[in-house]
Amino acid sequence: QKEVEQDPGPLSVPEGAIVSLNCTYSNSAFQYFMWYRQYSRKGPELLMYTYSSGNKEDGRFTAQVDKSSKYISLFIRDSQPSDSATYLCATFSGGYQKVTFGTGTKLQVIP
């Protein structure tokens, strides 16, 4: 079983839709949670960074962490064609521990 599981998609939505991207993880020691956006043939770009459970909002993006169910989510409101990319969740326990990435969900926003 992988430490972080993520549905690879692809996920196609119409412009303006609310997008929900999700990951599950198995290690209860994970405390830090990130979402990266990766455009085709580019390096991942950090979108959201959260610690422990709760919600964090940044513009059209909301990251949600539920440590009790080991579930992390990224919501994108009013999705735009420019949001079309692969979204990677990532997590680690802290200190000098390696970051574990999900395999990514490919999102396509149709104009």
Add this chain to the structure above:
Amino acid sequence: DSGVTQTPKHLITATGQRVTLRCSPRSGDLSVYWYQQSLDQGLQFLIQYYNGEERAKGNILERFSAQQFPDLHSELNLSSLELGDSALYFCASSRGGLDADTQYFGPGTRLTVL
């Protein structure tokens, strides 16, 4: 632009060969991380260096090695290349040695082994 540079952008080589990938971190960043990304495996952590010293090791093969130089740039050496080594190799950098620091990724080097 993340401020992390990687060269070359593309590399095509043959099985059995050896290649060197280069990474320059963002100005002021002391940590460098190397990742391999393939279609079926996703982004896999290989190794981390902090201020010239190896700090953490992931799923790095024995045929692969890395180092970080006094000027903080890093090189990833891949030897005895196999077809399965074809992938995108990313370098990331962060301020300190803790993973709690935000990692900024470079544009990657696409390696094709024929």
